[in-house]
Amino acid sequence: MRYNPEPVRRLARILLNAMTVVSLLLFVAILGLWASSGGNPIAIELSRCFTSEPDHVRSLHCVAAAWDGRIILGRDRWRWEGERLEEGRARAADHGPAWRWTRSSTPGWWGQTYWGGSSWGPLRWDFTDWTTPAFLGERRLVSVPCWLVAMSAGSFPAWRGFRFLRRRQIRRQMARAGRCAACGYDLRATPGRCPECGARSAHSDPAGVIED
Numbered sequence: 101m102r103y104n105p106e107p108v109r110r111l112a113r114i115l116l117n118a119m120t121v122v123s124l125l126l127f128v129a130i131l132g133l134w135a136s137s138g139g140n141p142i143a144i145e146l147s148r149c150f151t152s153e154p155d156h157v158r159s160l161h162c163v164a165a166a167w168d169g170r171i172i173l174g175r176d177r178w179r180w181e182g183e184r185l186e187e188g189r190a191r192a193a194d195h196g197p198a199w200r201w202t203r204s205s206t207p208g209w210w211g212q213t214y215w216g217g218s219s220w221g222p223l224r225w226d227f228t229d230w231t232t233p234a235f236l237g238e239r240r241l242v243s244v245p246c247w248l249v250a251m252s253a254g255s256f257p258a259w260r261g262f263r264f265l266r267r268r269q270i271r272r273q274m275a276r277a278g279r280c281a282a283c284g285y286d287l288r289a290t291p292g293r294c295p296e297c298g299a300r301s302a303h304s305d306p307a308g309v310i311e312d
């Protein structure tokens with residue numbers, strides 16, 4: 101029995117198509133965010149305090165923001181213990197026990213990548229540590245320009261679209277030359293289905309197939 105790669109190919113095609121759709125959505129979302137922010141910050145922050153351990157309090161603060169043509173992603177992680185435990189407890193009581201999310205339109209702690217930090221080409225980041233014996237403070241912020249995200253997200257669908265058009269062109273050329281689109285086998289004697297690979301010809305009209 102011959103190995104039939106058709107299900108594998110179909111799965112690969114579904115995955116590639118799904119990736120294309122996701123990239124395209126990301127591309128549109130970034131462009132929309134870029135346009136709607138108009139230079140002003142749009143930020144979504146998510147935070148939580150963890151108080152279940154008796155000897156320390158932890159907090160996590162995440163952000164996703166668009167500001168001045170840049171996408172900013174980051175988080176602050178803090179931990180209080182020992183002599184600074186009470187400070188953490190007060191902070192946790194102030195925050196509340198659940199996850200909390202806020203939407204803001206003013207630059208906050210995450211604006212660091214705009215004001216300072218490190219950079220390499222269009223990338224900026226701020227990796228700061230404030231760790232002392234009774235306290236751990238850690239900031240991880242990265243920011244990339246919207247155009248870079250849009251270009252990266254858009255290149256995959258663009259490549260897929262280009263390949264689709266190119267393949268269609270090749271298929272048409274093959275059909276015009278009377279050859280199988282899948283394997284190139286000469287179909288002039290057997291129009292309709294390829295005797296070599298079994299692929300159905302796109303052009304099953306024998307009169308139209310033979311041209312040269």
Ligand SMILES: [Zn+2]
Nearest residue numbers: 280283294297
């Ligand atoms: Zn064939």
